[in-house]
Amino acid sequence: MSTTTDTTPYDGPPDYRLVGEHGMFPKTSHDEKARFNFLAHLNRHLASRVLPGVKTAYETRVEPGLEPKSRHDVRRALTKDPLFQHWSAHRRNTMELRQQAGRWVTLRQADEMNSRARELTEGDPRLQLDPTLELPNYLARIDHHCMPGSYHDELVPGDVTGAANYDCGIFVTTGGGLGRFNDGGGHAVVAWMKKNRPDFAPKRILDIGGGLGQNVLPIAQAYPDAEVVCVDTGAPVLRYGLARAKLMGVDNVRFVQANAEDLSMFEDGYFDWVQSTMFLHETSVKAMPRIMAESHRVLAPGGIVLHVEQPQYSSDMPLYEQAIRDWDAFYNNEPFWTKLHELDLDQWMIEAGFAEEELIHGGVAAVVDAELFPEHANDDVEDYGRKAAWHITGGQKAA
Ligand SMILES: C[S@@+](CC[C@H](N)C(=O)[O-])C[C@H]1O[C@@H](n2cnc3c(N)ncnc32)[C@H](O)[C@@H]1O
Known part of the structure; x- marks a missing residue:
């Protein structure tokens, strides 16, 4: 031992x-x-x-x-x-x-x-805070x-x-696995979209629970003509996010303080793409149907929703691995982590309005600067919950 x-x-x-x-x-x-x-x-x-x-x-x-x-x-x-x-x-x-x-x-x-x-x-005007927002x-x-x-x-x-x-701290927990700017998730999503939907040309993109925009900026850079909105409940992350975006030369992102359960400031069908990255696990069972329904409502015909998360627990995942993955829920102040990963996300997407044949499934791994961070260098170090590799659960609305 x-x-x-x-x-x-x-x-x-x-x-x-x-x-x-x-x-x-x-x-x-x-x-x-x-x-x-x-x-x-x-x-x-x-x-x-x-x-x-x-x-x-x-x-x-x-x-x-x-x-x-x-x-x-x-x-x-x-x-x-x-x-x-x-x-x-x-x-x-x-x-x-x-x-x-x-x-x-x-x-x-x-x-x-x-x-x-x-x-x-x-x-x-790209920073829109709402001091009355209830958490x-x-x-x-x-x-x-x-x-x-x-x-x-x-x-x-x-x-x-x-x-x-x-x-400044996330680099420590992930051992640099998300890249220099901790944006490997955003680059991975862009790579997925370019490969799987090469003709997709979104005019408006919404990132829910986008935090300080680490994974939003690669999307905004890849689609420079798009109007990109980063929604989060936290004023400090949004304030920091806009300042960071400006200093990184990205100017097509708006940072809006709102609860993703209620996106009523956006009309039906406003966005071509609704993205979430490592977000759902910080919500709740009650919030999930509202978030899913709002994401579907604000989506334009032909539009795409992508939720990127750590893998769901499935019957073919050994119970030991599930138990270790659950560690964050019990010892790292992530209480919804355990429940979220056993939910049938497809069912939630269908209840939100997607037809079964509209659902999208995929997988992505962080795309990082290969000169500084040799690609797949960490592949043999599975940390059950911290590895920069995620599942995509998504949907494309009928055009
Ligand atoms: C783990 S962080 C992920 C941030 C970002 N997506 C990323 O990939 O770096 C989750 C974020 O979701 C936000 N959040 C949680 N619940 C929310 C809600 N109901 N509406 C909007 N934002 C929410 C939190 O404030 C936090 O910034």
């Missing part, structure tokens, strides 16, 4: 100095970079060296005689195993430490970053993935530090 006898060469994550430092990106000192590097390496160590041991522990001393009926039986049994406890506690700590490391980075330069964002966004409980009550204040809290009016923390 020891993890120290493994002699395979250690393939570490890319150096933090490779991260894409756009004009809004928080400045990091030598020591802060070193701390982020330490955490990225610790994550990689846990995934590549410790987690395989957890699997062996499961197979040799947990599973015999267990007869699990569901992933929950497996998870409950695993919680009694010392190696699972060791891996899980460290993984939780890497999340806590990443958030606190990012906080130190961003809070010490909060005034400077907040005024830079204010200068870049104040009076710009649903599934957002208001949770600090997602241990992120203090989640995507919405403001420490002072006009605050962007939470968004900056997310931006």
Whole structure:
């Protein structure tokens, strides 16, 4: 069960100095970079060296005689195993430490970053905030993935530090797997669309739960004549997102504060493409039908909806893998993660108005700068939930 006898060469994550430092990106000192590097390496160590041991522990001393009926039986049994406890506690700590490391980075330069964002966004019609917007409980009550204040809290009016923390820390959790600008998901979606719908020329694109637009900008760049709207509930991410987009030279994105359950500010059939990336798992069972229905309503005839998420649990996914994938729900403040991944998304799409023959299925993996991040370098390091490879559940409305 020891993890120290493994002699395979250690393939570490890319150096933090490779991260894409756009004009809004928080400045990091030598020591802060070193701390982020330490955490990225610790994550990689846990995934590549410790987690395989957890699997062996499961197979040799947990599973015999267990007869699990569901992933929950497996998870409950695993919680009694010392190696699972060791891996899980460290993984939780890497999340806590990443958030606190990012906080130190961003809070010490909060005034400077907040005024830079204010200068870049104040009076710009592409930032549309709604201070009266009520946050649903599934957002208001949770600090997602241990992120203090989640995507919405403001420490002072006009605050962007939470968004900056997310931006500078995600490289650590993903070990650079999303690329320099953490936008490998957006590039992957563009590549999917260009390959599978080469003649699709959307005039209006909506990204729901688009956050600070990391994965929205590649779409906006690939379709420069399109009007792109990034909707999110969090004012700090939207404010930071517009400032970031401007400094990265992308000018066709509007950042709108709204709840994706109610997109009544957009008329029926307004958008040719409705996109969501790693968004659905942060909502709720109650919100899902509303989000799906609104996405269908605002879609033009011939338009396409694509939801990109971590893989659904299916009957052919081993219960052990499902249980490990469920870790985020129980130890990383992602309560809807477990339920979402067992739902029949096709059924939700059909209930929202798509015919079965209009449904789209696919898979995408992050597209990253191959010179800096050798393609598929991490393919053998499966971290059950963090790997930059996702499923697409979508639909195309009849023209
Ligand atoms: C995990 S982040 C993903 C952000 C982005 N799509 C990306 O790929 O980087 C989920 C985002 O969804 C937003 N969100 C959650 N529920 C929402 C809702 N009902 N309406 C709009 N945004 C929502 C959160 O504020 C957060 O920014």
